[in-house]
Amino acid sequence: QTDIQFWHAMGGRLGEVVEEIATKYNESQDTYNLVPTYKGGYEDTMTAGIAAFRAKQQPNIIQIFDAGAATIINAKGATIPVADLMTEHAGGFDSADYIEGVRYFYADSDGKMIGMPFNSSTPLLYWNKDIFAEVGIDAPPATWEEFEAMAPKFKEAGYQALAQSHSPWIFAENFHSRHNLQMATANNGYDSTDVEILYNNDAMKMHWGKVKAWLDEGYYGHYGREWGANQDAFVQKKTAMWMGSSGSFGGLTTSADFQFGASYLPYWTSVIDEPKGTFIGGAALFAMAGKSDEENAGTADFLKFLTSPEMQYFWHKETGYVPITNAAYEMAKADGYYETTPDAEVGILQLTQPGAEWTKGYRLGFYVQIREVMYAQFDNILSGSSDVDTAFDAIEEEANALLKRFNDSMN
Numbered sequence: 001q002t003d004i005q006f007w008h009a010m011g012g013r014l015g016e017v018v019e020e021i022a023t024k025y026n027e028s029q030d031t032y033n034l035v036p037t038y039k040g041g042y043e044d045t046m047t048a049g050i051a052a053f054r055a056k057q058q059p060n061i062i063q064i065f066d067a068g069a070a071t072i073i074n075a076k077g078a079t080i081p082v083a084d085l086m087t088e089h090a091g092g093f094d095s096a097d098y099i100e101g102v103r104y105f106y107a108d109s110d111g112k113m114i115g116m117p118f119n120s121s122t123p124l125l126y127w128n129k130d131i132f133a134e135v136g137i138d139a140p141p142a143t144w145e146e147f148e149a150m151a152p153k154f155k156e157a158g159y160q161a162l163a164q165s166h167s168p169w170i171f172a173e174n175f176h177s178r179h180n181l182q183m184a185t186a187n188n189g190y191d192s193t194d195v196e197i198l199y200n201n202d203a204m205k206m207h208w209g210k211v212k213a214w215l216d217e218g219y220y221g222h223y224g225r226e227w228g229a230n231q232d233a234f235v236q237k238k239t240a241m242w243m244g245s246s247g248s249f250g251g252l253t254t255s256a257d258f259q260f261g262a263s264y265l266p267y268w269t270s271v272i273d274e275p276k277g278t279f280i281g282g283a284a285l286f287a288m289a290g291k292s293d294e295e296n297a298g299t300a301d302f303l304k305f306l307t308s309p310e311m312q313y314f315w316h317k318e319t320g321y322v323p324i325t326n327a328a329y330e331m332a333k334a335d336g337y338y339e340t341t342p343d344a345e346v347g348i349l350q351l352t353q354p355g356a357e358w359t360k361g362y363r364l365g366f367y368v369q370i371r372e373v374m375y376a377q378f379d380n381i382l383s384g385s386s387d388v389d390t391a392f393d394a395i396e397e398e399a400n401a402l403l404k405r406f407n408d409s410m411n
């Protein structure tokens with residue numbers, strides 16, 4: 001058997017499901033042996049992959065998250081585009097098989113898919129139906145204006161209204177997509193690495209001024225930047241709503257001892273009348289270069305297995321990540337999954353809401369570091385050590401310096 005090394009960033013319940021998929025694959029054939037290895041979070045996995053590539057110790061497959069897409073797609077010679085790999089070793093590849101949102105995010109400027117979408121997500125608003133019933137509200141807010149009107153009721157009943165994980169992803173990138181706002185020059189970075197950030201705009205600053213006001217009023221819970229700490233506040237019923245990934249849906253069904261629902265990302269009617277879809281989140285799998293034909297054939301064989309409708313439907317049901325192929329989505333519908341579990345469809349419905357000029361995604365180098373800049377400045381806003389204008393001036397300056405450095409490294 002030929003070993004195929006697969007480095008991933010799926011911890012907890014997600015990691016268990018990856019192991020189950022590996023077992024199913026290994027039992028389905030006896031030519032290849034898939035070896036999944038958890039390398040820590042998304043940032044750790046990406047760092048480990050870069051170091052391994054430099055040392056010529058790279059795995060066959062590596063999972064890279066949305067924020068790292070520009071880095072790996074621009075890293076010449078680091079990967080084999082999956083479109084080429086599958087054409088050579090797996091009998092062909094048709095990007096039209098994939099849902100529209102994922103086709104563009106991990107493709108090069110000519111539309112060729114470089115990464116294989118795997119765990120595709122979108123931010124959702126989760127709501128505790130028991131707390132909503134207790135305070136006499138029957139539906140989650142569709143807009144931030146509605147949120148502001150209902151927030152005092154939760155406070156009166158002793159709850160925070162909202163906590164939220166991953167501010168850059170939800171309250172910066174997807175804020176722009178949902179409101180159809182441009183987030184960077186050069187077509188959100190798709191047309192060139194010579195690009196500047198456009199986060200320093202009135203809508204974004206208005207929103208962050210509101211978040212700070214909600215915090216001060218006791219409507220918004222801020223449990224630091226840790227994903228889990230904010231999700232835990234929801235599970236522990238401190239907060240009536242939590243914004244996180246559709247990929248948390250499966251985990252919540254086991255950890256929450258209350259009825260919860262999933263809903264669309266709220267939007268400001270003061271910014272847009274008809275909200276747009278969100279960017280695809282999560283990560284893709286990249287086939288690393290420098291491997292033998294035999295191993296590449298194994299990588300292609302596993303990716304074919306993984307993207308089969310059956311495996312995608314299994315992954316979707318177990319985790320909440322959206323089905324990435326049209327066939328898997330159709331299979332879920334035909335199976336009646338969304339009739340028994342309608343909230344499980346909210347993620348893919350949000351992703352397939354009408355697109356517009358600025359909803360396709362972004363391609364920005366050193367974006368992982370730009371997110372770090374945002375985390376720091378958002379903390380400054382929430383702690384009161386910076387006002388919103390000062391924080392966004394700093395984000396603009398530091399992000400543009402990083403983007404310039406990335407562009408210089410390309411030329």
Ligand SMILES: O=P(O)(O)OC[C@H](O)CO
Pocket residue numbers: 065066067119120121122169245246247280281282283
């Ligand atoms: O938690 P995930 O996997 O849905 O990913 C969320 C973001 O896209 C990560 O950058």
